[in-house]
Amino acid sequence: MPSAASDAARAPRIHCPQALAPGTALDLPPGAARHVQVLRLQPGAPVILFDGRGGEWRAVVQHMGRSDVQVRLESHDPIEREARRAVHLAVGMPANERMDWLVEKATELGAASIQPLLAQRSVVRLAGERAARRQAHWQGVAVAACEQCGRNRVPVVHEPQEFGSWLRALGDAPATGGERWVLSLDAGAGCAAPGQDGSEPLTLLSGPEGGLAPAEEAAARASGFRPLSLGARVLRAETAPLVALARWAQ
Structure with a gap:
């Protein structure tokens, strides 16, 4: 017969953003209840819950109602x-659904945070309620990832x-x-790069389609960003930051 450990290994993982405590019914x-209902789990089925505060919880479905689920x-x-090194990604938003894909993959690769930016060459322009809706959507993408x-x-x-507002708010010393480092297409970017074995946090800045405008990159460098080249090939706006994450979010 399968062991409890093997059952837990196959159990679906569900984010439950509230404080959890052992031995309690919850x-x-x-959102989490809909997830369980979509999976058609029955009473007695194991689930793994995590609340974002560290670690994960083994739980068992106790009750499945029409609109409520108790575990x-x-x-x-x-x-x-988590990665040994916290890498905070600031990225000029790519167009269409590519930002969804970028958030999903950046989460999988270990990004500690993601800051969408509206740069001079950005195709996507968001503000007000529309920006808030997109943020909530992308946060949901990160949860699912x-x-x-x-x-x-x-x-x-x-x-x-x-x-510009983000860069000014960042100041001379990032809160992180x-x-x-700023991903740069400048031929003079040189070979400098973060150490592979380092553990101190990194802030990686990447531009939208077409890259950062020269004035934006100059402003970033004046604010302490060092230019970082990813090689001779020009990568897409949604690819370049993921390559950097895969290399330095260890």
């Missing part, structure tokens, strides 16, 4: 699957900001600490 919030929390596993890939801490997807 009515899942609407019983059993035990907490303090396992972490965490459920799939095994992360227990959901990266924050910030509300889109205009590039660590190094600042």
